[in-house]
Amino acid sequence: MINEVLHTLPQVLIDGLTLGAVYAIVALGYTMVYGILELINFAHGEIFMTGAFVGTAILLTFAGFGWLASMPALVALVLVLVVTSVVTGLLGMGIERVAYRPLRNAPKLITLITAIGVSFLLQDIVRFIAELKNGNYILTGPSLFSGQIGIKVSSISSIFNDASVKSSFFIVLIVAVIMMVTLDFFVNKTKWGMAMRAVAQDRETAALMSVNVNKVIALTFFIGSALGGATGVLFAIQYGTIDPYIGFILGLKAFTAAVLGGIGNIRGAMFGGILIGIMEMFAAANLPVISHGVLGAEYKDVFAFAILIIVLIFKPEGLFGKVSVEKV
Amino acid sequence: MVLKKTLSILATTTLAVGILAGCSGGQKNDTANNGGNGGGGGGSNVIKIATQSPLSGGSATLGESIKLGAQLALEEQQANFEKLGFKLELVPYDDQGDPKKGVANAQLIGADKQVFGVVGHLNSGVAIPSSEIYEKYSIPMVSPANTATDVTDRGLKTVNRICARDDFQGPAGAKFAVETLGAKKIFIIQDKTAYGTGLAEAFKKGAEELGAQILGFEGITVGEKDFNGVLNQVLAKKPDLIYFGGLYTEGGLLIKQARDKGINVPIMGGDGLDSSTLVQIAGDAVKNTYMTSAAGLATATDAGKQFAEKYKQKFGKEIESYSAYGYDAMGVLLKGLENAIKANGNKLPTRQQVAEEVRKVQDYQGVVTKVSFDEKGDNKYAKIYIYKFDEAKYPAKLENEVSKQ
Numbered sequence: 001m002i003n004e005v006l007h008t009l010p011q012v013l014i015d016g017l018t019l020g021a022v023y024a025i026v027a028l029g030y031t032m033v034y035g036i037l038e039l040i041n042f043a044h045g046e047i048f049m050t051g052a053f054v055g056t057a058i059l060l061t062f063a064g065f066g067w068l069a070s071m072p073a074l075v076a077l078v079l080v081l082v083v084t085s086v087v088t089g090l091l092g093m094g095i096e097r098v099a100y101r102p103l104r105n106a107p108k109l110i111t112l113i114t115a116i117g118v119s120f121l122l123q124d125i126v127r128f129i130a131e132l133k134n135g136n137y138i139l140t141g142p143s144l145f146s147g148q149i150g151i152k153v154s155s156i157s158s159i160f161n162d163a164s165v166k167s168s169f170f171i172v173l174i175v176a177v178i179m180m181v182t183l184d185f186f187v188n189k190t191k192w193g194m195a196m197r198a199v200a201q202d203r204e205t206a207a208l209m210s211v212n213v214n215k216v217i218a219l220t221f222f223i224g225s226a227l228g229g230a231t232g233v234l235f236a237i238q239y240g241t242i243d244p245y246i247g248f249i250l251g252l253k254a255f256t257a258a259v260l261g262g263i264g265n266i267r268g269a270m271f272g273g274i275l276i277g278i279m280e281m282f283a284a285a286n287l288p289v290i291s292h293g294v295l296g297a298e299y300k301d302v303f304a305f306a307i308l309i310i311v312l313i314f315k316p317e318g319l320f321g322k323v324s325v326e327k328v
Numbered sequence: 329m330v331l332k333k334t335l336s337i338l339a340t341t342t343l344a345v346g347i348l349a350g351c352s353g354g355q356k357n358d359t360a361n362n363g364g365n366g367g368g369g370g371g372s373n374v375i376k377i378a379t380q381s382p383l384s385g386g387s388a389t390l391g392e393s394i395k396l397g398a399q400l401a402l403e404e405q406q407a408n409f410e411k412l413g414f415k416l417e418l419v420p421y422d423d424q425g426d427p428k429k430g431v432a433n434a435q436l437i438g439a440d441k442q443v444f445g446v447v448g449h450l451n452s453g454v455a456i457p458s459s460e461i462y463e464k465y466s467i468p469m470v471s472p473a474n475t476a477t478d479v480t481d482r483g484l485k486t487v488n489r490i491c492a493r494d495d496f497q498g499p500a501g502a503k504f505a506v507e508t509l510g511a512k513k514i515f516i517i518q519d520k521t522a523y524g525t526g527l528a529e530a531f532k533k534g535a536e537e538l539g540a541q542i543l544g545f546e547g548i549t550v551g552e553k554d555f556n557g558v559l560n561q562v563l564a565k566k567p568d569l570i571y572f573g574g575l576y577t578e579g580g581l582l583i584k585q586a587r588d589k590g591i592n593v594p595i596m597g598g599d600g601l602d603s604s605t606l607v608q609i610a611g612d613a614v615k616n617t618y619m620t621s622a623a624g625l626a627t628a629t630d631a632g633k634q635f636a637e638k639y640k641q642k643f644g645k646e647i648e649s650y651s652a653y654g655y656d657a658m659g660v661l662l663k664g665l666e667n668a669i670k671a672n673g674n675k676l677p678t679r680q681q682v683a684e685e686v687r688k689v690q691d692y693q694g695v696v697t698k699v700s701f702d703e704k705g706d707n708k709y710a711k712i713y714i715y716k717f718d719e720a721k722y723p724a725k726l727e728n729e730v731s732k733q
Contacts, residue, residue: 008560011589015556135645136389138577140608148590161564164590239553241581241609243386249551284557285564288544297558298520298547 004289010151010163012285013278018169018238020277021176025231026254027261027269028183029224035200035264036220038108042115043095044228045251046122049244051088051229052236053126055080056141059236063142073144077171077237084233085226092225093218101214119247127244138243141236145171172234179227180270186223187266196220200264253280253304260308262321271320279304373676375409376417377402377661378437379654380430380448380458383422386550386577389605390650391450394472395420396643397654398447400635405662412669414676416662419443423454430454431461438465444682445470445661447654452476452494453522459487468683470661472653475599475622476526480704486683490657490699491622492710494523497598498530500712500730501571501620505531505596506538508728509618511569513541515562517555517582519574520547527598528573535571543567548578555582559589568593575600580609587613594618602649602715604722614717618727621713625726626652626696635695649723656694664689 026048033041058080062068068076099118103111130137145168152162187193198206199216207213235250236242257276261268283303287295311319379398382391402418409416421437423430430449437443438461446462446469449455455474462469463484471479471489475497480487505511514535518528525547532542543565546558555578562570570586570593572579579601586595587610599621607614626632626647635655636647664686668677671685692699698709711731715724 004564008564011560011563012557015554015560019554019556136605136608138386138605138609140611143611148588164588166588235553239581240584240611241553241577243577245386245551246553249549250553281554281557281560285560288546288561296546297561298549300557301549 005286007161008285010160012281014151014163014165014169016278016281017274018172018277019281020274021173022231022235022238022250022273023254023257023277024270024273025176025179025227025234026250027257027273028180028266029228030251030255030258031261031263031266031269032220032224034258035266036196036217037100037104037111039100039111040115040255041100041224042112042251042255043099043118043122044224045247045254046119046126047088047092047095047225047247048228048232048235048251048254049242049247050091050122050126051084051232052242052246053130053139053232053244054087054229055084055233056139056236056242058083059141059144068142077144077233081175081230081233085230088229088232089222089226092221092228095225096218096221101217119251123244123247130244138241140241143240144168144237166238168238172238175230175234179230183223183227184266192216192219256305256308260311260318262318265318265320268318268320272318276304276308279307373413374415374417374442375665375676376419376440376443377658377665378419378421378433378443378446378448379658380421380423380433380437380446380454381450381654382425383420385425387425387450387575389603390473390648391422391425393645393648393651394447394450394654394657396639396645397472397647397651397656398658400639400642401655401658401662405659409662409666412666412674414669417442421448423449423451423458425451425454427454427457430458434458434461438462438467443467444665444677444679445686447472447657447661449474450650451523452479452526455479456482459484462486466679466683468661468664468679468686470657470686472657473599473622473650476522480706483704485687488660488686488701488705488707490660490694490697490707490710491653492712493706494526494530496710497620497622497712498527498532499534501596501598501714502531502534502538502540503730504618504620504714504728505569505571505594506535506540509569509594509596511535511540511567511594513543513565513567514569514571515543515565515567516545516571516573517558517562518545518547518572519550519578521550521574523598523600524573524575526573527600528571531571531573531598548574548582550574550578552578553581555585556589559586559591562586562591563589570595572597572601576603576606576609580606580614583610583617584613592616596620599623599649604646604648607717607720607722610720612720614720617717617724619715619724621649621715622710623649623653624696624711624713624729625715625723627723628726629695631695652694652696656692656696656699659694660689660692660699661686663692 029044099114127137147167149165195211195216257272258269261272280300283300284297379395381394399418406416421433450473452474463486468486475494477493477495516528518524579597594616596618601619602621627636639647665682668682668685687701690700700708711729714728716727717724
């Protein structure tokens, strides 16, 4: 039994890391906004989805003009990532300005419902535009980085099977790591990052210390949404096909990852995302083996969420959360 | 304050308009009734036929094709019914692939006295509860696409279908997989819906009876995009055929991700894969994919080719697998309706009479299938077709067809 699990382990880890990296960056968006506003921004999953669509639309336009073939794939990727981040970043700021700022002093529940409303709105707007332009809202973008790389893990130890990797896996992982490291640096080492942490700790006092609270909150939404949108592009490149409903399930799991890591904690969100991704992939591949066929792969979410519950029972503030001391 | 006032004015206006609209609607019905009486008949002379299929959501491509096919058939028959003194109208409903929505629509259809028939649904899970409502109101339903056995096995008088049954599609697929493709070790994946699981189980039973070994029977979740976990199991078990019971959205991704992992064995699925979107999603990976379908290739006959051209001309879209079935289902329904009108001395028949006449239809020649209903409402001429994707192009190549007898 252990042998069977070990055989597939390299491949499971690779697939889990890819999925986990996506969860992790989306989780960052939830955690940043929560840290500052104590608002669960349920529209974040939809911002991720919008990013995927914007990115795919740009790629399709490039392909339509024949530019895609003439430019190196990496350049195209960077270009698409930057444009998409700016678009979704501005979208996030706009949502904050229109839907959340007028309600900032209202009870928390009201903003939560607004967030759910915004998320439905985004889903249907994107669906409408995609259907109008494409006749079908399930969109398949041009494939970049679709090469296969075999990793001979079996040469390390015969117990492992060989794994194979799409080259987009490296792109997803590298871009994700760059984004996470940059964000961590930004929040912990720069002046604006300090302002963000100050607002997270105490909004009124920060305002008294001449921090422009509105600007800081807008910036938080911009960064969170830009990261979410960029992740959408990565997702579209890795999985190829997107529809307006990808944000829902993924957003839910990313939110879970944020809670698992300790909501409000950026490093916690990264760790939680990767953990949930690997856990889910491990369960999908190995549950039937471990349970002797009683539980099928369809129970992977039950497995991942059971672990979440166990963690929260013993550590309610999450793995990395400190009990309401540092929140960003 | 201003806002409140505006709001109250707005509310009052809406209410007033609503009441007026209600009145005018009533009047229209009255005049229609009077006209009918004057013409020597009883009741109104407008006959509405409803379609119910998902026009939004994940299977909207298939759902819309049913509606458009039915629309084409209805519009062609309009002149014919005009001569009999009746005005045909189509009322499309969107069931969203959701049983709750389907039943709610069915209630609306039942309450509308002018509706005399339904073409639908796409999903068996929606058709089964909705048809209970049709039975209550005696509205005949002709299904273009529902393959689940329970659709007709409940013995409802109003429910008919022109496509084949699942308990035939699964075994026909298994027979082809084991005997023609020589598959001995099969891995089955299903999407945990009534359709996917039912089909996968029927296939499993058929394959086991033919002596194939089932290496795994796993489920995935509809709406997810990453199936690498399940595929890692497939990779470890090394089957020589993968069977997928589910729809094209998940199927396309599954095929693509399987090929990305270097799983190059044939992948087989049911009619849920039968859509051009499958090819869009999977791209080149779709090669070496087989599917069984209750839908025949419409363009195989001259009548079918003409139909495809008309469809393209009118709607600007290529036909989908069930377009022609939507067309034929409407054709059968209208045939039954016409017979009922004639049997009733060119007067408006009751819904019961229409339902009886629809069930009695024998040897109706449609563009894609011949239709004769048996006592349960199944089509005696229904066949299972097996298709193969040789290249990333839709529709797929017809490999084989299996008939019931």
